Amino acid sequence: MSFRRRLLLLFALTVFVSVAAVSAIVLLTARRAFDRANDDQISALVAQFTQEFSRRGDEVSKRLQAAASTPEASHIAVAAAQTPSRYTAFVADAQAIAQIEQLDFLEFADDSGTVISSAQWPAKFGYQEPLAAGSPSTTPFLKDEETPSGHALGLFSIRTIPTGDRKLYLIGGIRLDRSFLSSLKLPSGMRVMLYENVDHGSEAFSANHLVTSGPVLSDPSRLESLVRSVQNNGRPESVTIQWGSGESELIHAFPLAGERDQLLGILLVGNSRQIYTDFRNQIRSAALLAAGAGLLLAIILSSWAAARVTRPVEQLARAAHQVAEGDWSASVTATSHDEIGQLAESFNRMTRDLLDQRERLIQTERVAAWRELARRLAHELKNPLFPLQLTVENLLRSREQGEDQFNEIFRESSATLLAEIANLKNIIGRFSEFSRMPQPQFQAVQLDELIENVIKVFQAQLERGGVKCQCELSTPQPIAGDPDLLHRALSNLISNAIEAMPQGGTLGLRTTQAGGSARIEIADTGPGLAAEDSARLFTPYYTSKPHGTGLGLAIVQSIVSDHGGRISVSSEPGRGTTFIIELPRNDDKLSASQAD
Amino acid sequence: MMRSRSILLAASSLLWLALLSVAEQRPHYGGVLRIAARGTPQSIDPATLAASGSANISRLIFETLVRLDDTGRPQPLLASSWQSEPGHQRWRISLRDGVSFSDGFPLDAASVVASLRSSNPDWKVVAVGEMVIIETPSPEPVLPAELALPLNAIVHRAGGRLSGTGPFSVSDWTVGKHLSLQANDEYWHGRPFVDSLEIAFGVADREQLLALDLGKADMVEIASENIRRAKADGRTVFSSEPAHLLALVFTNDARSEDEAHARSALAASLDTTSLGDFVMQGGGDPTASLLPNWLSGYAFAFTVAKTPDHAPQERSQSRRSPSWTLAYDSSDAVAHVIADRVLLNARDAGISIQLVGSGTADLRLVRMPIASLDCHLALTQLATTLQLAPPKFSSDSVEDLYTAEKGLLQSRRVIPLLHLRTAMAVRSNVRDFNMLPDGTWQLSNVWLAPEKP
Secondary structure, eight states: HHHHHHHHHHHHHHHHHHHHHHHHHHHHHHHHHHHHHHHHHHHHHHHHHHHHHHHHHHHHHHEEEEEEEHHHHHHHHHHHHHSSSOGGGTTTTTHHHHHHHTEEEEEEEEEOOBBBSSSSSSGTTTOOOOOOOSSSOOEEEEEEEEEEEEEEEEEEEEEEEEETTTEEEEEEEEOHHHHHHHHOOTTTTTEEEEEEOEEEEOOOOGGOOOEESSSSOGGOOOOHHHHHHHHHHOOOOEEEEEOSOOEEEEEEEEEEEEEOOOOOEEEEEEEOOOHHHHHHHHHHHHHHHHHHHHHHHHHHHHHHIIIIIIIHHHHHHHHHHHHTTTOOOOOOHHHHHHHHHOOOOOOOOHHHHHHHHHHHHHHHHHHHHHHHHHHHHHHHHHHHHHHHHHHHHHHHHTSSSSHHHHHHHHHHHHHHHHHHHHHHHHHHHHHHHHHHHOOEEEOEEHHHHHHHHHHHHHHHHHHHHHHHEEEEEOOOEEEEEEEHHHHHHHHHHHHHHHHTTTOEEEEEEEEEEEEEEEEEEEOOOOOOOOHHHHTTTTTOOOOOOOOOOOOOHHHHHHHHHHHTTTEEEEOOTTTTTEEEEEOOOOHHHHHHHHOO | OHHHHHHHHHHHHHHHHHHHHHHHOOOOOEEEEEEEEEEEOOOHHHHHHHTTOOHHHHHHBBSEEEEEESSEEEEESSSSEEETTTTTEEEEEEEEOOOOOTSSSSSSSSHHHHHHHHHHHHSEEETTTTTTEEEOOOOOHHEEEEEEEEGBBBBBBETTTTEEEESSSEEEETTTTTTEEOTTTTOOTOOOOOSSSEESSOHHHHHHHHHTTSSSSSSSEEEEGGHHHHHHHTEEEEOOOOOOEEEEEESSSSOOOOOHHHHHHHHOOOOOHHHIIIIIIEEEEEEEESSHHHSSOOGOOOOOOOOOOHHHHHHOOOOSSOOOEEEEEETTTHHHHHHHHHHHHHHHTEEEEEEEESOOOEEEEEEOOOOOSSSHHHHHHHHHHHTTOOOSSSSSHOOOOOOOOHHHHTTTTTEEEEEOOHHHHHHTTESSOOOTTOOOOOOOEEEOEEEEE
8 A cells, every 4th residue: 555545544544533533522422411401301390290190189189078068978978877878869979079070080988888979980889999998098199990981090089078987988089181191391302191000901001091191102002111111110111212203212101109009000201312313413414524524634635745745755666666676876856854855865875875886896896707717717728838838848858869769759749739739729719709609599499309409419429428318308389599509508518417427327308398488407317516516506617627617507507598598406416417497488589580 | 988898809809819719720721831852753753753752742643543541451532443353353443423633634434544554554454434444464352452552643644744633733843853732622522721732852851850940841751760859859740650661682592501591690690679779760660571560460470580699600500701792872871871780780790791882782771661551562562672572472361471471581682670660740830730650641631720920
């Protein structure tokens, strides 16, 4: 990844993290504030409910007191005081009194618990009312009241009318219905519901027993789990409900107990989270906007920074690449005096130093080469000169001998002189040849055929030296090469191999072809080379032979190199030596030569 | 002189007061009798009036060939005599002479034939001279009592107008709301004392009492459950014998022995005494029979075991827990209370009942009048109304009647609850009003005394 991209990524990441962190903090703070406000509102509403409950209870008590003061109640009380009591005339009285006193429930019962008259269920006369016993508390309470249309939840109170040594009980109340809930003053976004936890058969939850202060719920079954939880635990619970419209609402449930602590109702206070949701969405939108703007700013800043920072760095990188490819003259322009400018200056100084050092190295190597050449020439020339000197001195001394002896010596000396002179000429020819190495003339070369021709040249020498030749030639595809130069190189290597096996042996020749190159292996079973000899084997003028010039393998390497190939040697003492030549097919040159 | 004049003045004043006193106590013509009624008849046709509980209104305008006396025996009315041929399928009716309809048309055999054919399409009715011959599809030994039913009142229909031979004729009629009747001056039995009747229909019980107390009505109906209170409040109340039957009727026969036991359990669970005492405030007598005792004389023989254990025992013999629907007239508050009480009693016996305001149901709470003072005809009419199999009588003996009624009850299709009284409250200036045991008004002799200031 480029520096510019990294810089852009870094800027973008920084902006994103910053915006995200700020958004998260704002959201968290807002949520806490919302929750606190919500708790306050819920507490206030519950307090208001309790207050309204108490106020209505007092109202019920007053109405019940008024009912107890009616003439009809007095008549019933008189009847209740008599023995035996006759209540037949009072069946409809409770209904009439309840209507006047605006009570939803009203029952008259004697001290045996027998219902004398019932407003909510007139047919219930003669049945038993358990609350009509003893001296009940006058405190209003919740009661599950059975009516002809089912069970209903009511706010009840009890009054007693003494009738001599007996009592008449008035048990009355009002229904906790929509009007009761509607009297509560609700803050915006809040609503209150009442679940009548009265007997509704085998069902644990019935939507028909859910009383709402506002519109009827579209899907009251979503409250079922909350109601069940309160029914099971008897503790306040709360849950967030996602309605079908997409609006979420936090619902708090508070259990309402009856006079015997049984769970008779559940107050459900709902607080819409729409305000919080809207606020959260606004924060998210703002964060997205800020992130987008930050990203744009990051692009601009990274571009500016790239102009200031990465461009010189890229120039440096390009210059370094040029240097790596051998162009040591590469340099960069320092446009500033900061770290980047200093870096450019250092780079330019480094390339200048490199150029100077290379120049000095070349000169040193050149001197060394001349010295080596002089040493080699001196060495090569000294070897034939010494026999020449001895031969001439021997010839001069033979003048003092007899003519026959002189002639003999003269003949032998002449032959020696000629041989040494020929040796000198040979040495000079090799040096001359090394200095005049021609450039290869590429043409299609069948390597296998070329090797077979070379073998033919050495056939007599192989037989004479007792060397067996084993060939595995399998390069049917031609390569582009100079057949004469390759012939010379191969001849040199085969000649060396034969020389390495004076007692006879096996010469292995093997060719293979893989991909776009051909591989030639020339192996002998001679004494092999030491590791240090193998390392210097291709150095010019280095030879392991007593009378070698050290140019043969250098010439071979030069030829292979001119063909774009490479040569290597694998040898261990006692295990023979194998030269490996790898030559590219040089398809382009092959096509050009075939076109010609 | 002065003294003699004073004495004369005092004597004349006493005479005037005596005359006034005599006038208050002796019937005299004139006046408008105002009646308030609960029903809302949609027609003044006798059949429609009878069906809407306004048979008494029908009797003011129309008359039947025969009437039944207090003991239920047929007496001549428009018919002077009747005679059946053997087998009681063919009857010969002779008509009273000198009777005219209120529109002036004379009562003759042809008009009677036309009227009876209209009300009884099954009968073959022909006129032979001044005699009417009635042939019924099956033997009708109680045909005279049947002819006394308001349904069989003789009506003259001319130009869409109905006329009767009764003591009053229609002067104005607003459907379901108001009926004005004027005295029939040509009434064959003598003109009634009051000049006219103003009858307001569709008036609720409480409003009727209010109208009576405020002097806006002279006669009002008193619901059965209000009779006791109306009397206790000092009103003049005339009540009938228990002449209406309140009962639970099953729509279908019991399909199994289980269901029959469940029906018996329901009958045993019902606290009819409390229904009579509390709900009907004594305006109804608990009963286990279809016909009231005052009519049949044997109703006491029908009882339902009401021991606390009996209903659960009967219920336990039913392997399945019964669950029925009970329909009642939801516009009737008392019917509502009774239905609720039935529900409570049944629940105590382990029977589930669900109340429905109307429509089809397993059970119906019905109230129907005892149609006739003739027991045989009354039982037949009840069976027909309750959609039970018609009782078969081999004779007109009481034993036969008892057996027939017992058969109806043993079908377990009907559970009698109460026999209810009907009643009228009248103002003090209404004189000589009478009510027959079956609730029939006797208005022809009513006269209005002057109001006391």
